[in-house]
Amino acid sequence: MYIDCQHLKIEFPIYNAQQRSIKRSLLNLAGGRLGQAGGTMTVNALEDITFRLAEGDRLALLGHNGSGKTTLLRALAGVYSPSGGYVKTCGRISSLxxxxxxxxxxxxxxxxxxxxxxxxxxxxxQLPSLIDEVIAFSELEEFIYLPVRTYSSGMVLRLAFAICTAxxxxxxxxxxxxxxxxxxxxxxxxxxxxQFIQQAAILVIATHDAHLAERVTNRQLHLVHGRIAG
Incomplete structure (x- = not known):
């Protein structure tokens, strides 16, 4: 199992460069810098991100709000396609x-x-046993046949967490x-x-908490405006 990330670049195009509010929103979301490609204004959310993880690696992504941590996680999960470089993975990806x-x-x-x-x-x-386990762990036996829209936010989170970690x-x-x-x-x-984290062959976690990073990871990557610091 591995994650191989080489010279990864993620860009978000802005098709109407006159709309400053859109620019600001994208910058806040992605944490990058404004650029220009082929006459189209873009937000450079990630640029030249390179690292490789093997079995046993626990990587903390550190950085301020908008530094690109979540964008990088989404790229690793396959939610965002690279604008340049590549991400290759071997192993089943679980996302929280x-x-x-x-x-x-x-x-x-x-x-x-x-x-x-x-x-x-x-x-x-495996579905019958998994369903029983999720219902028991989430403690939602009385509500499991009701529409989720009738649940409180806490109940929805409990159900979702139980499924994600099953x-x-x-x-x-x-x-x-x-x-x-x-x-x-x-x-x-x-x-x-x-227990879920211990079972993972590879962990990548975005966090602001340096103490947590020291406790649960063995490698750290600091991001600043979409680039690896230093």
Missing amino acids: LDATLGMEPELTGIENIKLRSLLMGIPKQ QPPEILLMDEWISVGDAQFKDKAEKRLQ
């Missing part, structure tokens, strides 16, 4: 970038479990440390998250 992403509010809890499991590539024969990861991408639910559930979720 947004645990509730892909939850369908009109579907029931159990339908969401089935849908997310299929999207995660979980074999059909399958042992090979390559794990995380955007900050996740905190889920009330005090009692939070303790249970923290233990599950620790």
Whole structure:
């Protein structure tokens, strides 16, 4: 298993360069600098990002808000296509970038479990046991046949977290440390998250917390305005 990132560049085009509000929004989102390519104004979100990770590596992405950490995670996950360079991965990628992403509010809890499991590539024969485990861990037995739109935000997060952490990861991408639910559930979720991280062959986590980075990672990458610092 590996992640091979070489000279990665991510650009977002701005098709109407007169709209300053759009420019500012993209800069805040991506953390890059304005540039120009082929007459089109662009935001250079990431530029010349190069690193390689092998099994056992735990990488912390450090930097200020808007430095490009989340953009890099999304590029590693395949959400963004490179404008230059490349990202190659070997291993199943599990993302905790947004645990509730892909939850369908009109579907029931159990339908969401089935849908997310299929999207995660979980074999059909494993589905019954996974459904039982997710329901038990999320403590939503009484609500699992109700539409997710009837859930509180905490209930949605508990269900999404239980689904995301149900399958042992090979390559794990995380955007900050996740905190889920009330005090009692939070303790249970923290233990599950620790175990989930330990099972990963490769971890990449974006964080502002230098102490957390020292505790859970063995490599660090500092980003400044979409470039590797230093």
